[in-house]
Amino acid sequence: MDMSDEHGMSVTDKVLALLGAFSHENPALTLTELSRRTGLSLPTVHRRAAELVAWGALERGPDRRYRVGLRLWEVATLAPRGFPLRDAALPILQDLYDVTKEQHIHLSVRDHLDVVFLERLSAPGAPQADSRVGGRFGAFATGAGLVLLAHAPDDVQEEYLSTPPRRYTSNTVTSPARLRSLLAEVRRDGYASSDRMVGPDVHCVGAPIHGAGGLVVAAISIAFRAGSQSPQTLAPAVRAAARRVSRVLRE
Template sequence: MNRTDAARRTHGGKPTHGEPMIDRVFALLRAFSDTSPALTVPELSERSGVPLSTTYRLVSRLAAWGALEQRDDGRYAVGLGLLEIASLAPRGHGLRRVAMPYLSDLVEATRQHVLLAVREEHEAVLVERLSHHEAAPVHYRVGGRMPLHSTGVGLVLLAYAEQETQEQILSRRQTRLPEHEPVDVTALRATLAEVRRDGLAELHRGSPQPVLAVAGPVRDADERVVASLSVLVPDGSVPARSLAPAVRAACRAVSRALGSPSAGAPRTHAR
């Protein structure tokens, strides 16, 4: 059961009696997706499991607060009010603000895509993506969720996650996405050990287009791995070892800016 399913706590397609209103609100907000950025009230009700009458009432209040916006066609989309609140998240825009100068330098150095992600339970959440205009298209969006076991940033975050979290993920049958191939858990455990040993993850993806990801950990003042940073390039365009020094340097720079003792004292970024 994923976060959305658990949050709904539905029975027979309807919310359980006495379900907290905040759960229903988040169920409505999570009904939106990349493929469904705008929905009608009945669609929101069906996707969230919230009764239609309650959906009408909550959507009206969310729109009044700016959390939802109604389009000319009558459908609702996520509003700027949520962006204003989300911008205060330390692990989101706060981390992004610190990392941005170094991400920009890495994009210029590699002329490709650079991702910054954090772990949220059993998934990676993309905090920032910078892309050079010459880079090939990729299907990642800021705020989007990615699997830990089949992305470069995800492997790093999983490798340094608490043992309990690792075992929860490794104990379940995993599928490599988007290829929908089964994951060899023994091989995945070995990969995570290599990431911890080398301080880098290397991942080759064949679908929807061949991509190589090289990712590393970002640490905070307590030496906790709080984020992962990666470069995405067309697979076969450059060897992973040629990207490793730039990724390591960027990870150290962001970690240093966050106060990591092992990365050295914080210093002003010179451009």
């Protein structure tokens, strides 16, 4: 954004722009960096950042860099699709890990066209994964992603299918017709199997978690080295774990 556009922004827009400047790759920023990343003038950044520090949304360290504050984390824990869902699912995720000992187990939700990771359990020595708690993955080629897209409203599915998906590997399904068929299979079978669609050696199996009214609110998935296990062998355990979380949410 050009600084000349700043005058057309509301105070809320400016505050949200400042908060949105932080990322996993850039967790600590100076005033100058905040100004450059948001397009806001230094005086505006200084004034709004001071207000955010006073409220607790940002913290300023001895190095004069700003970081996300604990007060913002406290507010984030109130998101119903965040920590409450994670707390309900965590013991069951741990049981699933204990039974399967697979490389990565994820709890994920859909936020429009992104998959957001709420929890990840990883085996010792497991390969580094692109997923992190609180992180987003703009792809529905994973096991969890296919589950969440298969149960998304029709307009969300059509929006996703209207733009050619990114091809991660030669196995990534990008044809709208094939994707529609694959999503129908997920709904029919009760689980998704993503065979090397996001990585050359990664196979994922995911299953839906149902909330109130039977709506799919999240997904549990297992990521394992392709060829080391049969997805048909792991699918019953993943589906059983998802059903257990669903029952907890409905209690």
